Amino acid sequence: MTVEEYLYYIILPILAISVLLVFCRFVIGPKIADRVVALDLLITIGITIISIYSIVYDQSTFLDIAMILGLIAFLSTVAFSYYLEKRNKSKLDEEKRKHNND
Template sequence: MALLVSMLIAFVRLVRGPSLADRIVALDLLTLLAVSVIAVFTIREDQPAFLDAAIALGLVAFLGTVAYARFLERRGRHDSGVEEPRA
């Protein structure tokens, strides 16, 4: 029950923001909580195959967070000499 309440709070932060960094952290937290839910389900149902899915989701979430962080880092640089496209 606590995991679901935590997921709801993280989802509210994901929707409301206020900044892109807040949304990225909220998305990372949501995936961490999803891994936790899968792990609890795995233990409860005694099905170790689901643990592989939790590990895969954790790895994908980690790589996604690193990619977002690199995106934010590059977006913040203005002295690289490369002109950034304007949207």
């Protein structure tokens, strides 16, 4: 069995199963932080699938797409983290103001 066959017949089905499991976490996730992490993991699995197809079909342009997708995933995770931090900080400030007014 060559490396390409190994990647195609063994690794891709495992990645497909992991996509289903992570998507369930994305839908069920009780908090927005769980959903952000699940979305980041989905994008990472997508990058892995794109990279495997790049190796199997010998197309280096797919790797460029995977790199751009990785950059977008990183920036979106940073943006969500910034949003969550600001949201939590504003809630704490509001609770402090309520407590001081009482």
